[in-house]
Amino acid sequence: MLQTIAWTGHAARLLDQTRLPLETVYVDITDERQMWDAIKRLVIRGAPAIGVAAAFGAYLGIRHDESDSLAEFDAHLDQVCTYLATSRPTAVNLVWALDRIKGVSQETRKQGSRSEDLMVQKIKQRLLAEALTMLEEDKQVCRKIGEHGLELISGLRTQHSGLSVLTHCNAGALATVAYGTALAPIYFAHEQHIPIHVFADETRPLLQGSRITAYELREAGVPVTVICDNMAATVMKEGKVQAVIVGTDRVAANGDVANKIGTLNVAILAKYYNLPFYVAAPTSSIDLSLASGAEIPIEQRDSSEISNGLGRQTAPDDVNFYNPAFDVTPADLVTAIITEKGVAKPPYVQSLKALCPAGTGR
Secondary structure, X not given: OOOOEEEOOOOEEEEOOOOOOOOOOEEEEOOHHHHHHHHHOOOOOOHHHHHHHHHHHHHHHHOOOOOOOHHHHHHHHHHHHHHHHOOOOOOHHHHHHHHHHHHHHHHHHOOOOXXXXXXXXXXXXXXXXXXXXXXXXXXXXXXXXXXXXXHHHHHHOEOOOEEEEEEOOOOOHHHOOOOOOOOHHHHHHHHOOOOEEEEEEOOOOOOHHHHHHHHHHHHHOOOEEEEXXXXXXXXXXXXXXXXEEEOOOEEXXXXXXXXXXOHHHHHHHHHHOOOOEEEEOOHHHEEOOOOOHHHOOOOEOOOHHHHOOOOOXXXXXXXXXXXXXXXXXXXXXXXXXXXXXXXXXXXXXXXXXXXXXXXXXX
């Protein structure tokens, strides 16, 4: 399986997803500014992967810190985390990971008395260890999502043609550390020799579906068919898919989900054609502090992604563009939310809280 992010011993090595599918190129990130740029430019993308990358970015930002006091070190760490949090606002995993890093710093200070200089070194060691822990945790979380998701969708198999699902954007191994969220059940089915086929929306304007989802599924040997975003209704009408499964960057307490722009269109179509619409998410993507999706911040991206997104200008000069990166699908269109802790079903206010009894998915 392709490696999205790895630690080399001195740098965070990222698969540059802006170069896919024609080139497989890895880049080494050695400071927080490089990591901010990598997250912003979608060198690394997908909410879980962004969270892990941000944790490494926080460590890289302070590893050469030479503060004279813990107070100065704390201020520097907070500055680095605040800076990284500005890279992409919608994915809650980003802030979740940075909050976790700051929490580890505070907890380390409570574990014994020693000189401030030695304590700073100890905190640095703990922050790197925490980032590495998050790397491994993400793999296990995605495996659990795959197990729960496969159990949920396996009953939809048709007698002769196996199982066929539609997905939007990329919520696979390249959006996480391994396996993915929405694609994790697909990989598990494939490993168990269950016939399965994926229809991948190309996902305009950056084509994450055709560039990335199709690429990684092909590499894994999973049959995949790429369709334009405006073909989803026809594919559903013709009975070519039995379900839709997507990822998410944030889930509100009521079950509203933010995902790549165009997801709402697919959810509405699935409802019309009576197809289950599943959302796969680690509990770190559940934000119980937000009552509904109306409170989720939506990232606005540069107009050139639309006007020049295919390598040449595709719209006239002097026209306006609107380019939100995400939309919010209301909970009443979501059949179930698949997490590593189990499957949440309506009413989500109760089921999500049961999965996250501490009052937050983080």
